[in-house]
Amino acid sequence: MDTSTDVWTGVRERVRELAREPGAGEVFGARSHGFELLDPLTPGELAEVEGQLGTRLPEGYREFLLRVGAGGAGPAYGVFPVVRGADGRWRWQGDGADLAAPSRLAEPFPVTGPDPASLAALRAQEPAEEDFGDIEEFDRVYEAWDARMGDLLWAEDRTAGALCLCHLGCALRQWLVVSGPEAGRMWNDGRVDDEDLRPLTGADGRPLTFTDWYLAWLREASRTAAARP
Numbered sequence: 001m002d003t004s005t006d007v008w009t010g011v012r013e014r015v016r017e018l019a020r021e022p023g024a025g026e027v028f029g030a031r032s033h034g035f036e037l038l039d040p041l042t043p044g045e046l047a048e049v050e051g052q053l054g055t056r057l058p059e060g061y062r063e064f065l066l067r068v069g070a071g072g073a074g075p076a077y078g079v080f081p082v083v084r085g086a087d088g089r090w091r092w093q094g095d096g097a098d099l100a101a102p103s104r105l106a107e108p109f110p111v112t113g114p115d116p117a118s119l120a121a122l123r124a125q126e127p128a129e130e131d132f133g134d135i136e137e138f139d140r141v142y143e144a145w146d147a148r149m150g151d152l153l154w155a156e157d158r159t160a161g162a163l164c165l166c167h168l169g170c171a172l173r174q175w176l177v178v179s180g181p182e183a184g185r186m187w188n189d190g191r192v193d194d195e196d197l198r199p200l201t202g203a204d205g206r207p208l209t210f211t212d213w214y215l216a217w218l219r220e221a222s223r224t225a226a227a228r229p
Contacts, residue, residue, distance in 0.1 A: 012037060033061045035073045045090075048084075053178075058176065058210060064211075080163075080165050101174075123144075127142045159175060162179075163176045163178035174213075188200050
């Protein structure tokens with residue numbers, strides 16, 4: 001788990017400088033986040049967030065919130081911001097952020113999801129429209145199949161102990177595990193394509209922490225933005 005704060009030194013400034021690079025618009029998602037970052041949280045605000053959640057956030061993400069920003073520019077369409085609502089409650093905002101259950105973040109994230117054989121068997125049973133002479137019958141059968149797939153993949157228990165932090169487009173998302181043996185690591189969510197969540201890994205096959213994930217994006221974004229004449 002990330003414990004050093006030195007890796008975040010100057011990161012906020014580097015992100016904001018990217019907006020002035022000639023190829024900034026070539027960075028995927030840049031037109032969405034514009035390389036803008038929310039103000040960092042104060043230690044008191046972070047204490048409020050964690051007090052409401054009933055658990056401590058992973059170190060790398062905590063330092064990001066305190067030193068870089070409460071959300072904004074980052075991988076894909078950006079890091080979902082955490083903001084305080086009018087009711088005083090802190091919430092994450094973004095496409096899919098509401099899939100997380102803040103009240104369950106202290107629970108260990110389940111490393112193992114649905115049985116792969118059961119998932120494969122159900123996927124193989126997906127109804128095909130060409131097999132039905134009546135469209136209404138197809139819709140009825142497909143809805144029943146889709147409900148079974150939803151029960152298998154989309155149960156709230158599957159993402160207990162994790163925060164949805166990023167949207168890649170087409171309902172593909174990435175999560176930060178907060179509690180359990182995978183705490184601090186990022187996971188891919190391909191459930192829209194009937195695939196279970198999987199650990200996000202680097203080129204060397206090692207699991208990526210939040211810090212690894214964010215800084216890898218910053219390096220690649222810097223290369224892309226500087227490459228255009």
